[in-house]
């Protein structure tokens with residue numbers, strides 16, 4: 001496994017790529033209302049990515065047919081947008097997308113409620129986001145990769161939630177998925193690689209209200225909770241530094 005340290009020039013391009021993606025998410029978040037189809041979300045998202053000068057990196061990735069993954073309620077990730085899939089009041093909608101700008105990839109995800117959602121759903125979304133921030137308390141040079149993983153998993157488990165194990169975070173840069181893989185649970189007997197300033201990582205807890213078990217749907221993409229419980233996803237691309245990490249996919253005025 002080789003984890004490349006980005007040069008200052010590359011970090012600048014990563015930052016630009018991520019800031020553009022954050023702009024896209026700010027607009028997408030406002031669209032999440034009862035009545036919108038998941039296809040419209042993808043359609044608008046792709047348009048925005050291109051208008052800002054980016055190229056969608058999920059589109060055609062291993063044959064994935066859209067630019068924005070839209071996963072609703074018990075769907076964890078990789079939901080395929082459809083014209084006849086309409087968001088209803090109380091749904092929780094996970095958006096996952098990325099773009100390429102000047103050869104550099106960005107990647108982020110948010111789960112957003114449509115209209116008024118249940119307290120259970122609200123809490124799941126909050127804890128999932130908080131688990132990311134617990135994790136990145138350990139994201140700085142000199143710490144080890146699985147210190148991030150362990151913090152995420154322990155935090156989510158402390159609420160009785162199931163932490164998805166089949167899907168993980170990843171390095172990111174000139175490719176969407178680079179080394180290392182970043183689990184969201186405590187890894188026994190290993191601390192993982194030592195973190196170094198200049199690493200760029202996509203940290204992305206996927207947390208289920210019920211058990212951790214998943215099932216793959218027949219469309220070849222959608223991953224759901226095995227028990228039908230709700231699931232939430234929160235992802236940012238971050239830069240490791242000698243101090244606090246820089247969260248590249250958060251910009252001032254962020255609404256999500």
Ligand code: MF3
Nearest residue numbers: 058061062064069078096107
């Ligand atoms: N969501 C994945 C990630 O965050 C990438 C999805 S690729 C796609 O790493 F093809 F499913 F879109």
Ligand code: CO
Nearest residue numbers: 107202204235
């Ligand atoms: Co990712």
